[in-house]
Amino acid sequence: MSPVPERVSIALLYPELLGTYGDGGNATVLAQRLRWRNIPAEVVDVHAGEPIPSSCQIYVMGGGEDAPQALAARELRSSPALVDAVAGGAAVLAVCAGLQVLGQRFAAEDGKAHDGLGLLDCETHRDDGPRRVGEVVITPDPSLDLPDLTGYENHGGVTTIGPDAQPLGRVVVGHGNDGGDGTEGIVNGRVVGTYLHGPVLARNPALADHLLTSVLGPLEPLDDEEVEALRKERLHAARHPHMHMPQLTSGWRRLLRGN
Amino acid sequence: MAGRAIADASRWVGAGEGSVIGGRVTLAIDQRALELMAAGHQSVAVSGTNGKTTTTRLLAAALSTRGPVSTNSAGANLIPGLVSSLFRGRAGAAVALEVDEGHLAEAIAAVHPTAVVLLNLSRDQLDRFGEVRRHAADWRLALAASPGTVVVANADDPLVCWAAGACEPATNGQRCGVTWVGTGQRWRADASACPNCGSRIRWTEGRGERGGVPWACTSCTLARPRPDAWLEGSDLVLADGRRLPIHLQLPGRVNVSNAAMAVAGAMVLGVDPGRAVRAMSRVRAVAGRYQVLNVGGARVRLLLAKNPAGWAEALGLIRPPPTPVIIGINAGVADGRDPSWLWDVPFEQLRGRLVVATGERGRDLAVRLRYAGVRHTYEPDYRKAVAVGAAGLAGGSNVSARGAAGPKQAEIDFVANYTSFQDARRALTSGARGAVPAR
Numbered sequence: 056m057s058p059v060p061e062r063v064s065i066a067l068l069y070p071e072l073l074g075t076y077g078d079g080g081n082a083t084v085l086a087q088r089l090r091w092r093n094i095p096a097e098v099v100d101v102h103a104g105e106p107i108p109s110s111c112q113i114y115v116m117g118g119g120e121d122a123p124q125a126l127a128a129r130e131l132r133s134s135p136a137l138v139d140a141v142a143g144g145a146a147v148l149a150v151c152a153g154l155q156v157l158g159q160r161f162a163a164e165d166g167k168a169h170d171g172l173g174l175l176d177c178e179t180h181r182d183d184g185p186r187r188v189g190e191v192v193i194t195p196d197p198s199l200d201l202p203d204l205t206g207y208e209n210h211g212g213v214t215t216i217g218p219d220a221q222p223l224g225r226v227v228v229g230h231g232n233d234g235g236d237g238t239e240g241i242v243n244g245r246v247v248g249t250y251l252h253g254p255v256l257a258r259n260p261a262l263a264d265h266l267l268t269s270v271l272g273p274l275e276p277l278d279d280e281e282v283e284a285l286r287k288e289r290l291h292a293a294r295h296p297h298m299h300m301p302q303l304t305s306g307w308r309r310l311l312r313g314n
Numbered sequence: 315m316a317g318r319a320i321a322d323a324s325r326w327v328g329a330g331e332g333s334v335i336g337g338r339v340t341l342a343i344d345q346r347a348l349e350l351m352a353a354g355h356q357s358v359a360v361s362g363t364n365g366k367t368t369t370t371r372l373l374a375a376a377l378s379t380r381g382p383v384s385t386n387s388a389g390a391n392l393i394p395g396l397v398s399s400l401f402r403g404r405a406g407a408a409v410a411l412e413v414d415e416g417h418l419a420e421a422i423a424a425v426h427p428t429a430v431v432l433l434n435l436s437r438d439q440l441d442r443f444g445e446v447r448r449h450a451a452d453w454r455l456a457l458a459a460s461p462g463t464v465v466v467a468n469a470d471d472p473l474v475c476w477a478a479g480a481c482e483p484a485t486n487g488q489r490c491g492v493t494w495v496g497t498g499q500r501w502r503a504d505a506s507a508c509p510n511c512g513s514r515i516r517w518t519e520g521r522g523e524r525g526g527v528p529w530a531c532t533s534c535t536l537a538r539p540r541p542d543a544w545l546e547g548s549d550l551v552l553a554d555g556r557r558l559p560i561h562l563q564l565p566g567r568v569n570v571s572n573a574a575m576a577v578a579g580a581m582v583l584g585v586d587p588g589r590a591v592r593a594m595s596r597v598r599a600v601a602g603r604y605q606v607l608n609v610g611g612a613r614v615r616l617l618l619a620k621n622p623a624g625w626a627e628a629l630g631l632i633r634p635p636p637t638p639v640i641i642g643i644n645a646g647v648a649d650g651r652d653p654s655w656l657w658d659v660p661f662e663q664l665r666g667r668l669v670v671a672t673g674e675r676g677r678d679l680a681v682r683l684r685y686a687g688v689r690h691t692y693e694p695d696y697r698k699a700v701a702v703g704a705a706g707l708a709g710g711s712n713v714s715a716r717g718a719a720g721p722k723q724a725e726i727d728f729v730a731n732y733t734s735f736q737d738a739r740r741a742l743t744s745g746a747r748g749a750v751p752a753r
Contacts, residue, residue, distance in 0.1 A: 071506035080657025122512035285677040
């Protein structure tokens, strides 16, 4: 753990390529949770074609489509900055396509394999099944000491984690990595990969603070009452989906309207 | 006949506007109903992620200057709805068709419209996002197979330009024609990777040119086509030098863009652009959008914004503080089940006023507003949400369900996504004598 800097920099990598599913919100959440604790924080957007700064404390990547994902992987691999930053103590949150890019290899929709960055011991391939789409609940690995996580997954890739790799958690509702082993996501030290959108840190402030403390040390708690209300609703909706389908009640009307 | 009878029955029992079920019955009797009914009509199909309904309404107004017009009612933009609107049209009437972006290829193949107006393509339903690029590819194939159809395309949307054949010099301008319209669209995040080759698209900021910012793929030949018509402020400029001021009763720059696209579409059918613009200026509200309701003493203006691109425009329509804003968010099938897109909307711009979060996913919005530093409250009931907004404006903490508008009527902007808009409109107009359309 490095000494707390005067201003914490959070790099949002390639928001225009890996920002399809609102995951840029994870950077917003991290920065605000620092500001609420009177720690100055900034979000640095890094666009494709620009050099990646190696001096940020946290790096955030999100989900995207196949072609932009392959482009992002090429850009990332062309620079040692992210690998150097992690070696220097930085944390990374990589969601969905971001998780796949940080692994050893990943396959695009056309089946073509691309090299990843190798920061996470996992590989992603495609199967013939439908995309895995829907609400997810996972119970985090006990070593992380986190409450259940809620999110929304939407991916065509199947990720297999290495025999010694640590998953982020075990699936309670949904699919997760879905190599059939019940795992979701992958953690390697301060590098966290997950399939959860929502964005995941907006729905799970404990995971946000876990990432922040991993680089800054202990932080004072915040009032998360409003987020807790959302968490309660989402966890309940995931576990009891039939109770959260309001369109069923007006289904007749909407059927006639054709939507 | 069976289709029309069922449609009448559906209206009579109050189940719907009847257009969809009537079309379904007709299609059940003859699968080629759309094709048969389209024969002999001049038609313009309008499609895209945002602005379909409004643009079709404006187009219908423009086409009405040359004779009878048949058009589909709002929302009935899938194939059964199209069949029904053609069915009800008078012989020889021009047809203005709003078509769902996922069904445009099918509609082009069946109708071979005189023109198609391609507005934009962007992320809308995140759980179906992969379909956006597929829509562009489907449009492209369908247009290539319908060489007699004139394309009116938004030159500032790379996905649309690719679908319209912009990077194929052999077809560009050689087919029956493409009219490129420079609209200066704001949302670009869904076109960062080239739809043609996957490389990066570069936008040359600060070099405004014929109504927009030049853009080009860094690797292949896809680039912003030279517009044949473009916007300068709210003037539509045509390549021959004519300049047509667009004055609408509908608010916002986005509707000026919609009107520009509609004028270009109407011109394909021989409508005089000056007359088209004048006819459009009489359109007031479109399927409840921009409608002002009197709710418990507050004047509530309804706006639709269903995705980040729509919000990029809606934020420019919302009146400045202290006007309270109520935002309704649902995540039904028609909205997309994942509301993560809320984090792509710069809600920070709403600071300095009260925002009431409502709808089935109002709690997701409340958390988003918290992180945006916007003063807000959560109220799932639509009518109560209006009362809370009105009371907040009056500065009173004594919130009653009847609202507290004070001596001056509270002005409120109510923005909702697709199904929340329908729910809110129903809730605010039904059951209460106070809810009447206001002028």
